[in-house]
């Protein structure tokens with residue numbers, strides 16, 4: 001299949017992977033300011049300047065993630081991606097995890113927007129994605145480090161160093 005014929009990732013794919021990862025971490029760490037902003041609006045309280053700034057950052061960083069993920073999916077469909085290294089159930093698990101990541105990367109900003117404009121249950125659903133994202137990231141990063149330091153294969157290296165094909 002065309003998607004699995006590459007041996008590595010292109011420079012733009014690597015850039016997008018790490019940029020999106022950094023922005024998602026920012027959202028997970030500082031998301032509470034947005035929750036605080038929603039609560040303050042519901043209770044008619046005024047928000048302090050710091051929370052106001054961080055809530056607005058949450059909005060725009062979230063939208064940037066959605067746009068960058070759309071670009072990433074277009075690039076992935078155009079250039080393809082390498083199959084995970086290994087065999088059997090581990091490859092299936094890694095592929096499933098990557099698909100789940102793409103699903104979350106679209107669904108989480110969309111439920112965020114819906115929570116912002118329409119309220120609950122979208123806001124609640126959006127908040128619930130926090131632990132789901134954290135568990136996935138921990139498993140994914142642990143997998144990457146396991147490949148690098150135990151299996152000693154090319155998995156982590158190919159997400160750091162681009163290849164032409």
Ligand code: HEM
Pocket residue numbers: 024027028029031032034035036038039058059061062063065105108109110111112113114115116123124126127130133
């Ligand atoms: C990948 C992107 C995003 C991630 C990882 C993310 C993550 C989070 C996190 C961790 C919280 C705090 C949850 C808590 O305190 O329990 C939160 C709250 C919130 N986020 Fe996002 N967010 C993203 C994108 C967006 C976008 C694009 C919007 C659009 C406006 C948005 C709107 C909200 C709202 C309204 C809340 C408060 C929900 C409530 O209290 O009902 N988020 N988000």
Ligand code: HEM
Pocket residue numbers: 017020021022024025076081082083084085094098099101102137140141142144145155156157158159
């Ligand atoms: C929010 C954080 C992250 C997200 C959303 C994320 C998402 C993804 C996705 C969707 C892929 C599949 C790429 C494709 O085939 O199109 C991928 C691959 C990869 N990620 Fe992450 N990632 C994150 C953080 C990390 C971290 C912290 C590490 C390292 C410790 C890492 C290492 C890798 C590696 C090595 C690959 C390549 C796997 C392979 O080629 O089989 N990622 N990531």
